[in-house]
Amino acid sequence: MQGEKIWLSPPHLGGSELKYIQDAFDTNWISQYGSNIDAFEKTIEDYLGYDSFVTALSSGTAAIHIALRLLDVKEGDFVLCQSFTFVASANPVLYQNAIPVFIDSEASTWNMCPNALEDAIKYCLQQGKKPKAIIAVSLYGMPFMVDEITEIAKKYEIPIIEDSAEALGSKYKDRPCGTFGDLSIISFNGNKIITTSGGGILISRNQQLTDKALYLATQAKENRDYYSHSEVGYNYRMSNISAGIGRGQMEVLEDRILKRRENHSFYNEIFKNYDEIDLFAEPNDDFYSNYWLNTITIEENNYQITKEKLKKIFIENNIETRYLWKPMHLQTLFGGYKFFGNNLCGILFDKGLCLPSGTNLTDESKSKIRDLLTDIRV
CATH class of the missing domain: 3.40.640.10 (Type I PLP-dependent aspartate aminotransferase-like (Major domain))
Known part of the structure; x- marks a missing residue:
């Protein structure tokens, strides 16, 4: 830590x-x-x-x-x-x-x-x-x-x-x-x-x-x-x-929205160099997200980068992350109920991670996160 x-x-x-x-x-x-x-x-x-x-x-x-x-x-x-x-x-x-x-x-x-x-x-x-x-x-x-x-x-x-x-x-x-x-x-x-x-x-x-x-x-x-x-x-x-x-x-809501969106721009600048990592983003101009949490999905890659590996790196550096929501139809509580679709949400859960997105994320914290993410291919 x-x-x-x-x-x-x-x-x-x-x-x-x-x-x-x-x-x-x-x-x-x-x-x-x-x-x-x-x-x-x-x-x-x-x-x-x-x-x-x-x-x-x-x-x-x-x-x-x-x-x-x-x-x-x-x-x-x-x-x-x-x-x-x-x-x-x-x-x-x-x-x-x-x-x-x-x-x-x-x-x-x-x-x-x-x-x-x-x-x-x-x-x-x-x-x-x-x-x-x-x-x-x-x-x-x-x-x-x-x-x-x-x-x-x-x-x-x-x-x-x-x-x-x-x-x-x-x-x-x-x-x-x-x-x-x-x-x-x-x-x-x-x-x-x-x-x-x-x-x-x-x-x-x-x-x-x-x-x-x-x-x-x-x-x-x-x-x-x-x-x-x-x-x-x-x-x-x-x-x-x-x-x-x-x-x-x-009274500070508009500022909080802007800060979350600034966090998204911060992560976008980092992940634009990673073909194997996708930052979840607005699909078109009809959508305006507060980017409450910034989330990524990780495709199979030659660098053996996985959500588990990333989470471990962050834990070792005292940074909280979280896996994406586990779909309800995969939960024991709801196992007996009908589900319609092709399990895209299950696939997202398998390869996704939520990243620090607080509106009080400091420049120092961002610098630490940037350094860790820059080195993940090593």
Whole structure:
């Protein structure tokens, strides 16, 4: 181990977060109510535009779960899920005792393959049940194929839950991620581009749905003079403290996006000299990625460079890296569920690696990374 650790994607505070946290203490709103929550939601609504209504929740996972409830997903229903993602995209389907059907990736964005999606829909219809939802993920900050997936969803009249957990600040055709789904979610976990220490939001274009989301997220309490409940609810509301952190983080969001994209340019300059290593990048000008994480894939080569070899080199130099997400259809938890595609996502997992991408990546850290990568053919 050498030097101070270089992390994959650590939190990066802007400095004004304490002001909003102090306000919560000064006003004694140390709870799931308070002015920070309202202001945080309004700030994000203004940032996203497109008639977005935001509900601040305890996590992105909670937001997906509430989205499934709003779409009346129940036991035995089919939900179409991207396989190449973090488990939080799919776990809420199991919370509802529904049936996840996993969809392969396509090569340009690594996100949901339209052809495999349509094959899966036809399979579900043959079983006598139309899927209740499509969960489309914008992986590593790269927008999914919005036009193609939306066209299929409209053709079969299936709502889209847009999982933009990793894609705040990303755009497709200059429209922000988080505004494409019938319902959309964003995560503010500690490793995301901005953080509330833990938290997420649910986004809709319908005030009534937003009101129902808040109702479900606060234990489904009915508006009476006593606690009255007629359906299951959850303790999913974001705290006023976390929302205060979020308010401060939103003030530096544009800077954080630029820093992540600068990191991508840094890696692009290094890997342009390596035919055997591909840096994941925007397929064309329709896509604008926040490059939340910079990722590479490594082809077979005469230098015996592998993801395992690279990871070992980084570990020895106190630098955190991580393998790409292991697809859900390859996980023990989901081994019994249907998968549609050619296992491109499995191939990506076999040869891919995530590299340090934090917005507080210093010039000294970049120099250390550059030196290590320059010597990997030795």
